[in-house]
Amino acid sequence: MSMIAWPVPDPDLPSGIHPALADAASAAATAFRAARARHTRAELGEQVAMGADGTPTMRVDALVDEAIVESASRNRVNLLSEEAGFVDHGSAVTLVIDPVDGSSNAAMGLPLSCFAGAVVTDNTATEALTLWFDTGRTWWARAGEPTPYRTTGRTTLAGATVTMLRPKNNSFDAWLRVVGRADRVRVLATTCLEAALVADGSVDAFVDSGSNTHRIMDLAAAMVIVPAAGGVVLDVHGRPLDFDPDLTRRWSGLAAATPQLADELIQAVLG
Amino acid sequence: MSMIAWPVPDPDLPSGIHPALADAASAAATAFRAARARHTRAELGEQVAMGADGTPTMRVDALVDEAIVESASRNRVNLLSEEAGFVDHGSAVTLVIDPVDGSSNAAMGLPLSCFAGAVVTDNTATEALTLWFDTGRTWWARAGEPTPYRTTGRTTLAGATVTMLRPKNNSFDAWLRVVGRADRVRVLATTCLEAALVADGSVDAFVDSGSNTHRIMDLAAAMVIVPAAGGVVLDVHGRPLDFDPDLTRRWSGLAAATPQLADELIQAVLG
Numbered sequence: 001m002s003m004i005a006w007p008v009p010d011p012d013l014p015s016g017i018h019p020a021l022a023d024a025a026s027a028a029a030t031a032f033r034a035a036r037a038r039h040t041r042a043e044l045g046e047q048v049a050m051g052a053d054g055t056p057t058m059r060v061d062a063l064v065d066e067a068i069v070e071s072a073s074r075n076r077v078n079l080l081s082e083e084a085g086f087v088d089h090g091s092a093v094t095l096v097i098d099p100v101d102g103s104s105n106a107a108m109g110l111p112l113s114c115f116a117g118a119v120v121t122d123n124t125a126t127e128a129l130t131l132w133f134d135t136g137r138t139w140w141a142r143a144g145e146p147t148p149y150r151t152t153g154r155t156t157l158a159g160a161t162v163t164m165l166r167p168k169n170n171s172f173d174a175w176l177r178v179v180g181r182a183d184r185v186r187v188l189a190t191t192c193l194e195a196a197l198v199a200d201g202s203v204d205a206f207v208d209s210g211s212n213t214h215r216i217m218d219l220a221a222a223m224v225i226v227p228a229a230g231g232v233v234l235d236v237h238g239r240p241l242d243f244d245p246d247l248t249r250r251w252s253g254l255a256a257a258t259p260q261l262a263d264e265l266i267q268a269v270l271g
Numbered sequence: 272m273s274m275i276a277w278p279v280p281d282p283d284l285p286s287g288i289h290p291a292l293a294d295a296a297s298a299a300a301t302a303f304r305a306a307r308a309r310h311t312r313a314e315l316g317e318q319v320a321m322g323a324d325g326t327p328t329m330r331v332d333a334l335v336d337e338a339i340v341e342s343a344s345r346n347r348v349n350l351l352s353e354e355a356g357f358v359d360h361g362s363a364v365t366l367v368i369d370p371v372d373g374s375s376n377a378a379m380g381l382p383l384s385c386f387a388g389a390v391v392t393d394n395t396a397t398e399a400l401t402l403w404f405d406t407g408r409t410w411w412a413r414a415g416e417p418t419p420y421r422t423t424g425r426t427t428l429a430g431a432t433v434t435m436l437r438p439k440n441n442s443f444d445a446w447l448r449v450v451g452r453a454d455r456v457r458v459l460a461t462t463c464l465e466a467a468l469v470a471d472g473s474v475d476a477f478v479d480s481g482s483n484t485h486r487i488m489d490l491a492a493a494m495v496i497v498p499a500a501g502g503v504v505l506d507v508h509g510r511p512l513d514f515d516p517d518l519t520r521r522w523s524g525l526a527a528a529t530p531q532l533a534d535e536l537i538q539a540v541l542g
Contacts, residue, residue, distance in 0.1 A: 001474050002421055006408065041423075041472065045459060109473035111406075135382075135406055136278065150273055152312075159380060164481060166456045184375060186436045187458035188526035201273050201312065 003040055004109040009034035011115075017140055018119045018127055020075035023136070024068050024095055025131050028115040031067035032100065032133050035060050045107030052085025053215050053247035060106050064099040065113070080120075082217050085101030086245035094120045096243055098217040102190030106133070116192035118220035118242050128224035130196045139196040139221075141228035149200040149229035151257035157181045157264040160204040165193040171210035171252075174269040178209050181268050191253065195222030198255040199229040205256040209269045210236055212250040216243055219253045226255045232262050236269050275380040279304035280407030288411055289345035289390045289398055295339050295366055296402050296409070297499035299386040302338035303404050306331050314512055316378030323356025324486050324518035333376050335386070351391075353488050357516035364392045367514055369488040373461030377404070391493035391514050399495035401467045407541065410467040412499035420471040420500035422499040422528035428452045428535040431475040434465040442481035442523075445540040452539050462524065466493030467521050469526040470500040476527040480540045481507055483521040487514055490524045497526045503533050507540050 013022050043236040045058040051057040065083035078094035079087040090120035100106050102113035111134035118128040127142045141147045161184040167175040179185050183231045222233045236252040256262035282300045315331040322328040336354035345349035349365040350358040371377050375382035382405035389399040398413045412418045433454040438446040450456050465477040493504045507523040527533035
């Protein structure tokens with residue numbers, strides 16, 4: 001297996017961003033770049049541990065998470081991450097972070113993976129950043145403040161472009177129903193980046209068609225960035241999206257340009 | 272509908288590239304950047320004509336194709352493109368070009384679209400370039416010469432990551448068979464970029480599971496770049512890949528890391 005030759009640019013960080021979130025994103029990009037420079041694809045994808053969320057941790061996840069744990073410690077904020085779980089620094093602020101969203105893509109060199117982090121206080125996400133590693137592009141929003149992003153505003157599944165998880169056995173019929181009703185379907189395997197694309201109006205929605213794959217850090221950044229752009233983030237089954245340190249919890253998340261489109265997606269998934 | 276805010280970098284063109292191919296790629300990037308700067312998403316996606324290949328031409332296709340027609344004229348080479356068809360300048364060299372591969376993505380702002388071109392002499396592609404518009408990344412190869420790209424070398428569909436067209440009615444069962452046997456599936460909707468990712472070992476294969484969607488310019492660059500990296504490009508039904516000015520012809524293309532993987536994909540598609 002070969003090395004991934006492509007560069008990892010420095011992130012384009014907005015001014016005004018929470019310093020702990022900015023530092024975590026920078027640390028993630030630096031660690032991702034170093035991981036790509038030092039390890040083959042096979043090494044990046046090797047399972048090196050079991051994450052706090054109960055799923056296998058690839059080396060690329062572990063290396064970036066390690067950098068984020070150090071960053072949170074340096075900045076004296078709490079951390080909730082897929083790999084490390086909850087790290088308490090006695091702060092009122094918790095960073096909820098997916099160090100490498102789209103880990104399989106990242107390990108293969110498929111340039112669709114990102115860092116995603118949210119600033120959470122009192123169980124509410126107030127600010128979030130998504131960083132696309134291969135381009136340095138960032139999407140940033142603070143809850144309740146204007147953003148440059150607007151969703152497409154589409155209200156119907158007919159005519160829509162929807163990104164989905166790959167079909168899974170436990171939600172296959174629902175997957176087919178969505179595919180049958182949407183105009184276009186993409187499978188990118190990087191939920192956080194897909195949510196950013198919903199926010200900036202490049203796709204109409206993404207949905208997990210009921211496979212219960214998402215952890216809260218897969219959805220945390222979306223919960224700020226998508227509503228700030230006029231869209232909605234929900235669980236297909238109506239379960240509240242909580243920042244719970246219990247990382248065995250799972251959701252079937254969706255992000256949609258409008259509440260109406262979200263309703264149509266839920267109807268398609270539930271049959 | 273909104274403007275797409277992201278930049279289009281200058282292409283990273285390799286030294287030694289055929290000057291007419293280099294000029295076409297540069298012209299494509301410049302025209303793509305201008306189109307994105309001047310037109311909303313709705314305008315980019317608007318059908319403005321019927322292409323020489325018998326499919327609707329979006330404005331983004333037309334604008335980039337226009338720049339490529341001018342480039343070919345400037346460089347006194349023949350051109351075979353999706354939109355313009357065959358343009359004869361009495362040259363021994365024909366550029367076979369997909370001006371914007373992944374047009375739907377390009378119009379929406381989903382950053383997965385590319386220019387792909389091949390230099391063809393005597394019905395043989397001798398050199399090719401694929402340019403990912405949103406990053407400026409290029410993949411370039413000359414037939415029979417070493418390249419830095421190596422496919423993954425994977426020989427089995429079990430364990431493989433395969434990119435596919437979205438499921439279509441005329442090939443749905445075959446689509447499901449491939450999904451059932453591969454480890455991971457992605458749907459990116461930009462065949463030429465997917466072929467480049469096969470060449471550089473970031474995915475194992477792409478396949479059109481028998482929907483006969485590909486025109487020759489969807490496969491022309493792959494026919495040089497993928498074999499140069501150790502892989503193969505074939506039609507699922509064994510039809511020869513000809514540079515025929517008759518643009519109504521269609522193929523179900525596949526690119527695979529190895530001939531063995533191609534065989535397994537064909538078996539899965541044909542059932």
